[in-house]
Amino acid sequence: MPTSDAAQQLYTALAQIPEGCVITYGQLARLAGRPGAARWAGSLVRKLPKDSQLPWHRVVNASGCISLPPDAGGREQKQRLLNEGVQFTGERIKLSQHQW
DNA sequence: ACTCTGACCCGGC
DNA sequence: GGCCGGGCCAGAG
Structure with a gap:
């Protein structure tokens, strides 16, 4: 594909x-x-629709923190992660879940 | 075609 | 731990 071959792989991953x-x-x-x-x-993640089945909320920056401002949906992201069992140390994600 | 910007990352100080 | 500068890709003005 076209220009989004890599993009498709990203979505897949x-x-x-x-x-x-x-x-x-x-x-x-x-x-x-x-x-x-x-x-x-x-x-790509930012352009992703909210009703997408892709777990966009599981994507964070290298610091292990949510890069999305709270007033832009970051709150929802954190809530989703907490709901899935991801543990937070303040605003930072626990190192154990840093990788999959 | 050029410049600016963005849910970024890494090495160096 | 923090701040700075350079580097990456794509889309919009």
């Missing part, structure tokens, strides 16, 4: 993430075959 696990934009971009293109991954 995102869909492969099990519950209770999170991934960073960089890792996601790497899985999609675009190492270093974390920004690109963020763009």
Whole structure:
């Protein structure tokens, strides 16, 4: 495909993430075959529809924190993660779930 | 075609 | 732990 071959891979990898696990934009971009293109991954995730089945809420930055502002849906993301069993240490995700 | 921007990452200080 | 600068990709003005 067209221009979104890698994008499709990114979506696929995102869909492969099990519950209770999170991934960073960089890792996601790497899985999609675009190492270093974390920004690109963020763009795709941001454009993702809310009714999408893709677990976009399991994507966080390398710091292990939600990069999305609370007033933009970050609150919902955190709530979803908590609902799936992801433990938070304040605003930071526990290192144990840092990888899947 | 060029410039700016964005849910980013990494190495160096 | 923090701040700075450079690097990556795609889309919009």
